[in-house]
Amino acid sequence: MCHSELRSIQKNLNQFHAVGIRPVAISVDTPETNRQMLSQAGYTFTFLSDPNVETIRSYDLVHAGQGEGGHDIARPAEFLLDSQGVVRWVNLTENYWVRARPEQILEAGALLK
Amino acid sequence: MNIKRFNWQIWAGFVLTIVAGFSFPFFFVNFPLTRDFPWANLLLFAAAAALLFFGLKRAFAATKSEDGGPKRSTLSKIVASGLTILSVLIIGLFMFSFFVMARWLPPSTGAPSVGQKAPEFTLSDSTGKTVSLSELISSPIPAQANTSAPKGLLLIFYRGHW
Numbered sequence: 001m002c003h004s005e006l007r008s009i010q011k012n013l014n015q016f017h018a019v020g021i022r023p024v025a026i027s028v029d030t031p032e033t034n035r036q037m038l039s040q041a042g043y044t045f046t047f048l049s050d051p052n053v054e055t056i057r058s059y060d061l062v063h064a065g066q067g068e069g070g071h072d073i074a075r076p077a078e079f080l081l082d083s084q085g086v087v088r089w090v091n092l093t094e095n096y097w098v099r100a101r102p103e104q105i106l107e108a109g110a111l112l113k
Numbered sequence: 114m115n116i117k118r119f120n121w122q123i124w125a126g127f128v129l130t131i132v133a134g135f136s137f138p139f140f141f142v143n144f145p146l147t148r149d150f151p152w153a154n155l156l157l158f159a160a161a162a163a164l165l166f167f168g169l170k171r172a173f174a175a176t177k178s179e180d181g182g183p184k185r186s187t188l189s190k191i192v193a194s195g196l197t198i199l200s201v202l203i204i205g206l207f208m209f210s211f212f213v214m215a216r217w218l219p220p221s222t223g224a225p226s227v228g229q230k231a232p233e234f235t236l237s238d239s240t241g242k243t244v245s246l247s248e249l250i251s252s253p254i255p256a257q258a259n260t261s262a263p264k265g266l267l268l269i270f271y272r273g274h275w
């Protein structure tokens with residue numbers, strides 16, 4: 001339902017690439033679902049599937065029982081990692097509707113070398 | 114229907130309340146400015162509340178109303194009250210879901226913080242190919258002309274279809 005964040009990433013994808021940031025989206029959706037969504041919405045960046053909530057759990061982002069049929073899903077969160085895989089910026093929203101904006105992320109991208 | 118008798122304010126207020134509520138998930142959520150804080154919806158709700166107020170006033174006017182219509186029937190008072198109560202419920206539900214329910218998120222105190230190394234993972238992309246975090250960091254962005262590895266990775270966790 002709320003894909004405005006993913007859309008805003010796609011819209012600014014050239015700017016992200018220009019500063020050397022690779023966006024990667026992660027959810028519990030299967031590759032099949034992602035493939036359909038990508039072709040429908042026209043997203044051209046990487047979408048990864050974590051149907052067993054393993055990665056989402058290792059990042060402590062599980063929102064228990066909030067998915068379809070009471071499945072565990074991810075709460076919204078954004079991390080900016082540097083080339084060593086170290087977190088340089090993180091956004092854990094306190095309100096489901098409030099998400100990181102592209103300009104915020106691009107600003108944080110200045111921290112990368 | 115006699116347009117002078119028709120209590121249009123109460124109906125307009127009710128319809129505007131519904132529009133104000135549904136315009137968030139179906140329209141205003143698409144723009145960060147109206148998504149992060151629902152000021153557009155709050156303005157619409159305020160306009161709806163004003164209409165409902167004047168509609169109620171009209172329905173419960175003790176004497177002949179200034180528009181020349183007769184004193185309103187009991188039915189019109191019941192309808193006006195009912196629509197107002199429904200509208201108040203809708204507004205309350207919206208406020209509750211935006212300002213209270215939307216904050217029911219796990220605290221995620223164990224999430225990697227600034228300065229920590231992000232946990233490694235290996236997941237399938239939309240073509241079914243498995244990719245690891247370290248591969249994403251060390252391999253060039255396919256869409257880019259230059260072949261150097263990215264300076265950074267933006268991980269976006271989202272809830273997915275439900």
